[in-house]
Amino acid sequence: MASSKPPTILEKIYAQRQLDVDVAKATPGTRPDELKEYLSMNLAPKLIALVPRLKRNPSTSTSNPSLSLMAEIKRASPSKGEIAMTVNPAKQALIYARSGASVISVLTEPTWFKGSLLDMRLVRQAVDELGENRPAILRKEFIFEEYQIDEARLFGADTVLLIVAMLKQEQLERLYAHSVSLGMEPLVEVNNAAEMQRALDLGSKVIGVNNRNLHDFNVDMGTTSRLVDMVRERDVILCALSGISGPQDVKTYQEQAVNAVLVGEALMRAKDTAVFIRELLAWPEA
Numbered sequence: 001m002a003s004s005k006p007p008t009i010l011e012k013i014y015a016q017r018q019l020d021v022d023v024a025k026a027t028p029g030t031r032p033d034e035l036k037e038y039l040s041m042n043l044a045p046k047l048i049a050l051v052p053r054l055k056r057n058p059s060t061s062t063s064n065p066s067l068s069l070m071a072e073i074k075r076a077s078p079s080k081g082e083i084a085m086t087v088n089p090a091k092q093a094l095i096y097a098r099s100g101a102s103v104i105s106v107l108t109e110p111t112w113f114k115g116s117l118l119d120m121r122l123v124r125q126a127v128d129e130l131g132e133n134r135p136a137i138l139r140k141e142f143i144f145e146e147y148q149i150d151e152a153r154l155f156g157a158d159t160v161l162l163i164v165a166m167l168k169q170e171q172l173e174r175l176y177a178h179s180v181s182l183g184m185e186p187l188v189e190v191n192n193a194a195e196m197q198r199a200l201d202l203g204s205k206v207i208g209v210n211n212r213n214l215h216d217f218n219v220d221m222g223t224t225s226r227l228v229d230m231v232r233e234r235d236v237i238l239c240a241l242s243g244i245s246g247p248q249d250v251k252t253y254q255e256q257a258v259n260a261v262l263v264g265e266a267l268m269r270a271k272d273t274a275v276f277i278r279e280l281l282a283w284p285e286a
């Protein structure tokens with residue numbers, strides 16, 4: 001990631017996360033060998049598989065049966081600053097889960113997004129009450145080491161995010177394989193055709209196109225639409241990420257055969273989250 005130009009936000013986050021991960025790895029109790037031991041003792045919570053979860057619609061009575069919702073817990077962000085600083089992630093997650101979200105995405109990065117692994121652990125505990133029908137939990141992070149995937153698994157994630165723009169292909173392949181070895185099919189994030197090709201070469205089954213360019217914050221809702229053809233006829237679940245603000249965005253993506261949408265800020269700012277989700281997905285009144 002070294003460059004002579006001023007660092008982009010993605011490069012700044014990556015550099016800070018490297019420092020954070022180094023501290024965690026050196027701290028007794030969270031050293032890599034200790035996490036490995038916990039995993040080998042089968043202490044990680046029970047998993048649900050991402051692909052079937054995304055394919056199974058929350059309710060057969062929905063008027064929008066072919067599109068799944070990935071609902072995000074997002075306190076703050078580098079582009080918007082504070083969004084919902086007083087949110088209770090567990091309560092918010094239960095609203096998402098009861099409103100039919102297939103996945104709950106939890107940002108665990110602390111500096112720019114004000115998230116934590118504790119948030120994710122509490123979200124997982126809260127949705128466990130729904131049993132087998134609970135949404136899958138996504139650790140939304142800037143992942144560059146196997147260690148972070150081990151952490152995710154132990155803290156209750158069912159899947160992790162791998163951002164192609166941030167990783168060399170060798171690193172991406174290694175992290176993808178590690179995640180799958182722990183039973184977690186990752187969400188692989190891309191932003192252009194070259195990155196989409198890298199994700200396809202990897203054999204990714206769940207690919208998210210981020211409409212937000214992580215280097216300059218620019219949001220272009222056509223980014224997902226332009227890449228749809230690359231996955232047509234393939235056994236890939238295609239997700240549109242970022243910038244989705246209302247039902248019209250969702251309708252557009254559904255007409256383009258996009259399988260899932262990931263929504264953060266709009267859900268965090270909604271006056272009535274459950275009603276907003278119904279409107280977003282054009283679901284009938286409960």
Ligand SMILES: O=C(O)c1ccccc1NCC(=O)[C@H](O)[C@H](O)COP(=O)(O)O
Binds near residue numbers: 009214263
């Ligand atoms: O949201 C940002 O400002 C951001 C900046 C730099 C790297 C990542 C960023 N966001 C992570 C995400 O991918 C979004 O939280 C997610 O797709 C939801 O987006 P939105 O619905 O627009 O809140």
